[in-house]
Structures are given as structure tokens and as C-alpha cells.
Amino acid sequence: MPASTSTRVFHRQLHHDLPVAVSGQGISITDSAGKAYLDASGGAAVSCLGHGHPDVIAAMHAQIDKLAYAHTSFFTTEVAEELADLLIESAPEGMSHAYFVSGGSEAVEAALKMARQYFVEIGQPQRRHFIARRQSYHGNTLGALAVGGNAWRREQFKPLLINVAHVAPCYEYRDRREDESAEQYGQRLVAELSATIEQLGPENVIAFVAETVGGATAGVLPPVPGYFRGVRELCDRHGILLILDEVMCGMGRTGTLHACEQEGVVPDLVTIAKGLGGGYQPIGAVLAQARLVDTFRQGSGLFQHGHTYLGHAVACAAALAVQQVIRRDGLLAQVRSRGEAFQARLLEAFSSHPHVGDIRGRGLFWGLELVTDRRSKQWFDPDLKLHARIKKAAMAEGLMVYPMGGTVDGRCGDHVLLAPPFVASEAELA
């Protein structure tokens, strides 16, 4: 039975009939007609362990049997504490606490508010501005939408609630000039950020917010070498916080647990979600530097952001199990080695395709940028809705890929994102 016209669920897209997913196993999902779909994108880079993982399901069952939910203004739980310990053990240097929320947008909202409240607590309430990047995505809630740089998503909700200046993303394929090296290009971007900080007044800026590896707007944008080190130095010089959004690229997706490890930088706050719970439960988190948490502890003693489902016990149990499986089964190394094989396959299949302008990524996080012609790098007319047609065609073939794009003035273009589960075999990747 296709859903949508006959459904009472208010679906996000009202002009499409959706198949009804009834079961999932390994890297595929089966619909009510018995058709199987190979999940080459992990939904939206979520299902890092694929579907139906027995260890995660057992952990969730065990937690439900013991305790499904206890409100965090009354209790902490063993499982939330254990998950926080595990995450902090492997977090970037200096991180001391994990703040659990229900997903990526909420993690970004919490990080933005944490950063603002931090400056209020230390007596710098004049800091009111965030700086973020164009062609970025940080979520759909109003704060996250305000820092995000996807013009199409933002447009009808303007003016958004917080002050955000946008600078260029790190988009080497389109924006690096022929006469500059990757490093020089990165320095040029840092110089632009510096100029924006000066314009706003460095004493007025709260934080720079960026996805370490861009994801859901421009089809995977890895940073050039040295870019984030330059950003970090600049932020430090002005006492500005660095918030890295690793909701999509974090938790092993790029081959290291945190993508920022590969950049040699430590953020003040990092947001994680999708691969944290692998889709088994809705969960996200903000990992915070000790310095920030200590300020709250010694100051107001309260982060003003409590939501009802913070640190939900079953969500924490699912995430704990997912993270334990990743460590136990050596999946980070597997992401790196299978990622290399996957890259080779993608290059073999598409590097001379007339409409694939660029193939870029890290680990098991890959994007294909679609162009009318490789030399001009021109995007397709957004009215063609190419990305939507690709998705439909792929689904007809029993393949899930995550296409995005559309707005040319907002500079998105059409892209296809591939983020297969870490457990995908070489044969499945092929």
C-alpha cells in the first residue's frame, strides 16, 4: 500500500506516494509489497550499523524491562552516565561532559544556547553574533536554521531569530582558484572569516559554527588542509568559541570517531546525533569543554534548556550499544578500509561520467556533484528537480541514495550523498 494520499500522517512531502517500510535487516529495508531497498545512504547518514542489529535491540529490550523513562529534573540514570563516560573517554581533548538531546537540530540549538549563556555567565553579554557558513545545514529548528546556510530552507522563515553572519564554505571544487594551492585557498577563507569578525567587532561574536565535513547541502565538503587550524587560531585570538557540528560527519562516518581529529583541532562544543544511536532511537548530544561546564557550575548552576526527553533511558541504551559495537568490532578501521575500496569503485564508475563533476568524501561519506558538463561545472536548472528524479529512479531500482539540491542562486546544485552502513560488506558496497 503506498502512503500519502490515503494517509493521516502529515508527511513532509505531500505530492509523493511513499512505500511503507515494514522491516529492516543488515543494509536493506523491505516494504509492504516485499520489495527490498539497499540502504546506500543509511537513510540520511544515520544507520551506521544497518538495520536489525541484534546487540542494539537486546540492549534496548533490557533497558525497557528495567526502566524506560525517568525525567532528568528528578533523576540521572545508570545508562546515561555510562554513555557519557564512554563518549567523554574518546572525545576531543578537554571535553568533560555530554548533554543528551533527541536529535541533531536539538543538539545544535543546545550548543548555540550554551555558547550564548557561557558569555552571559562570564560577564560578556554584549556577545550576540554567530558566524556560520553558506551552503551549510545545521537543522530545521529556528536557531539551527538561522546558522544554516541553505538559502532555500531559510527563505520563507526570515527574519530568523538570532544574529548570524555567513561566510564562504570550504568548497574546493568550485571556489579554489587555479593559481592557489589548497592551503592558500584555506588561508583565504580564514582571512574572510577574520574580516567578518573585525566588521562585527571581535568582542561581539559568540561563536563560529561549522560542519567539520559539510553534509546535507552541498553533497559532502571535506575541508582543505590547515583550514580548521587557521579557524581555531583566529577564534582563540578573539575569545570566540568554535562549535563544530558533527551531527552527520561524526561518530565514525569519516573513519575517525570525530571528523575534527583529522584536522588537528579541538572545538569548544561538538554536536553529534545521527550515528550516535544509529537510528535505533532518536538521540543527539553536545560534548562540551570542561571550562564551559565549570563556568556554569560555578555560576548560575543551570543550563536553561531542559526538554522533556533529555537523556531518555532507552535512547541512551541504544546509543551505548551502538558505540560499544563500533569499538568491539573495530568498525572505525573498517570504515577506513572499506571507504578506500568504495572510493575506488565510485571513481571507476563515475570519474568519466559526463554529468558527475566531482566525487569527494572521506571514510564511508561520499558525495557526487552533478553538472551539465564537466568543463563548465554548470549546475542543472533547479526546475528540472534532478535530485528528486534521481531519488525516485533509484528507489524504483531498489536503491536508497540521499540526493539534495535545487537552488542555484543559493548555490546548492544537485548532489547525491552516499553514506552506507559501516557494516556493509565489500560485495554490498560494490
Ligand code: PLP
Ligand atoms: N546538523 C547537521 C550537520 C545535519 O546534517 C543535520 C541533519 O541532516 C542536522 C544538524 C539536523 O539533525 P536532525 O535532522 O536530527 O534534527
